[in-house]
Amino acid sequence: MVKEIERAGIPVVHICTVVPISLTVGANRIVPAVAIPHPLGNPALEPKDEKALRRKLVEKCLKALTIEVEGQTVFED
Amino acid sequence: MSKKRVVHYINQFFAGIGGEEKADIKPEVREEVVGPGMAFSTSLKEEAEIVATIICGDSYFNENVEEAKAEIMEMVKKYQPDLFIAGPAFNAGRYGVACGTIAKAVQDELGIDVITGMYTENPGADMYKKSVYIIETGNSAAAMRKAVPDMTKFALKLLKGEEIGAPEEDKYMSRGIRRNYFAEEQGSKRAVNMLIKKLKGEEYITEYPMPDFDRVEANAAVKDxxxxxxxxxxxxxxxxxxxxxxxxxxxxxxxxxxxxxxxxxxxxxxxxxxxxxxxxxxxxxxxxxxxxxxxxxxxxxxxxxxxxxxxxxxxxxxxxxxxxxxxxxxxxxxxxxxxxxxxxxxxxx
Structure with missing residues (x-):
């Protein structure tokens, strides 16, 4: 899906836990997520902290969208 | 002749431990035949035996690749197998990636022959088909009955040190390796024959398939x-x-x-x-x-x-x-x- 959205002309960031799969699929902007069953959350945290963690990840995605990339780029910290 | 030693890798589901709720279990080893190992064990007959089965949760493996890999390598090393079999994973993505990753590590770092099996669309296939022998299977566990004989046949070839044939012949995914051989007809004749078939709209098999790179360039970044x-x-x-x-x-x-x-x-x-x-x-x-x-x-x-x-x-x-x-x-x-x-x-x- 990520490739078809890119092909259509819309910049897309893929946030997922298993980065090697995303690289194989062909995503260009990749942000590593927390865990497979909760990519943008962590049930072990207090709700407030969990939301802060999610916000950090979403902000990282937004930032990735504003950066020009050549080839596949994984946005670590 | 003594039996060859095989170590088998499977996930939590095929070990009968549980489904997704158990996908986070850490690697464990059992000195017995478990799950699909039964079918392998039967078809390997007198030639080889599964001396240990390593089980790991698919999510644990994929979320902790380095740790999981290290733990499993230690387990494999202990049994000094002649062959390492992973899966088959069919179309289970995380399982396929785990099978490919661990098989490659065992092959490259321990110098042990490895095989795994999966469906052609499994992400693990694209990631590892060039590095390890991946037997092509159906897309669900319903294809186990065909996958086991295909994988066993290949396993026995490896164990006996027999030459591995072309991908179509031995049912593994092409590793992109070219090998010289003497053809019956010379190249120009084969090329013309192929061209004639193409012009007639008949089926023909290319001798050198072009790699299929379906990459899409990144779009320009968002300005504001x-x-x-x-x-x-x-x-x-x-x-x-x-x-x-x-x-x-x-x-x-x-x-x-x-x-x-x-x-x-x-x-x-x-x-x-x-x-x-x-x-x-x-x-x-x-x-x-x-x-x-x-x-x-x-x-x-x-x-x-x-x-x-x-x-x-x-x-x-x-x-x-x-x-x-x-x-x-x-x-x-x-x-x-x-x-x-x-x-x-x-x-x-």
Whole structure:
């Protein structure tokens, strides 16, 4: 899906836990997520902290969208 | 002659430990034949025996690749096998990646022969088919009956040190290796024959298939994110409570488009996941963990983004074919463009 959205002309960031799969699929902007069953959350945290963690990840995605990339780029910290 | 030694790697599901709720178990070793090992053991007969089975949860492996790999390597080393068999993983993505990763490590670092088996669309296949022998299997465990004999036949060849034939012959995925051989006819004649067949519209087999690189260049970055309209897309199966369009829990045949204009936060009462390929407990408690609507609403209010698109698009990325996923996205991407969406955040579980 990520490739078809890119092909259509819309910049897309893929946030997922298993980065090697995303690289194989062909995503260009990749942000590593927390865990497979909760990519943008962590049930072990207090709700407030969990939301802060999610916000950090979403902000990282937004930032990735504003950066020009050549080839596949994984946005670590 | 003494029997050759085989170590078998399987996931928590095939070990009968449990489904997704047990996908986070750490590697363990059992000095016995477990699950699909029974079928291998029977067909390997007098030639070889499975001396140990290593079991690891698919999520644990994929979320802790380095640790899992190190632990499993230690286990394999201890048994000094002649052959390492992983899977088969069929179309289970995380399982396929685990099988490929560990098989490659055992082969490269311990110098032990390895094989695994999976469906051609398994992401593990593209990642590892050039490095290790992957026997092509059907897309579900229903194909076990065919996968085991194919894999056993290949395993025995490796154990006996017999020469491995061409991919079609020995049913493994092409590793892109060319080997010289003497053909019956010279190249010019073969080329002309092929051309004639092509002109007649008949089937012909190329002697050198071109690699299939389907890459899409990255689009230009968003100039001003504070004015951009952003849409959420997910393969994590987030749907309104009750799954109104009945998106299948695996091998999805459709995608959903749902209105979130009235939501600032997704809760247990209104959203859930239809995905059958991961433990749904956390996503069902709070769908923002998969589709971060709450945070994007905050950012929208603060002016950090222009706006969050009123609709999100969703499907279940669990055994869903590449062809279907492509078709879904090609279709809804047109709508996204028509709606003036300037960037997409796609989340995957």
């Amino acid at each position: 994110i504070t004015k951009a309209k952003i849409a959420l897309v997910t393969s994590g199966g987030t749907v309104p409570k009750g799954n109104p369009d009945k998106i299948e829990s695996s091998s999805a045949s459709k995608y959903g488009k749902y209105d979130i204009s009235n939501f600032t936060d997704l809760t247990e009462a209104d959203h859930e996941t239809a995905h059958g390929g991961y433990d749904p407990v956390y996503a069902n408690q709070d769908s923002d963990r998969v589709l971060p609507v709450d945070v994007l609403r905050d950012l929208e209010k603060e002016g950090a983004i222009g706006e969050l698109h009123n609709y999100f698009y969703t499907t279940v990325g669990n055994g869903t074919s590449v062809a279907s996923s492509k078709a879904f996205a090609a279709e809804f991407a047109k709508e996204l463009i028509a709606d003036g969406v300037q960037a997409v955040i796609l989340t995957s579980t």
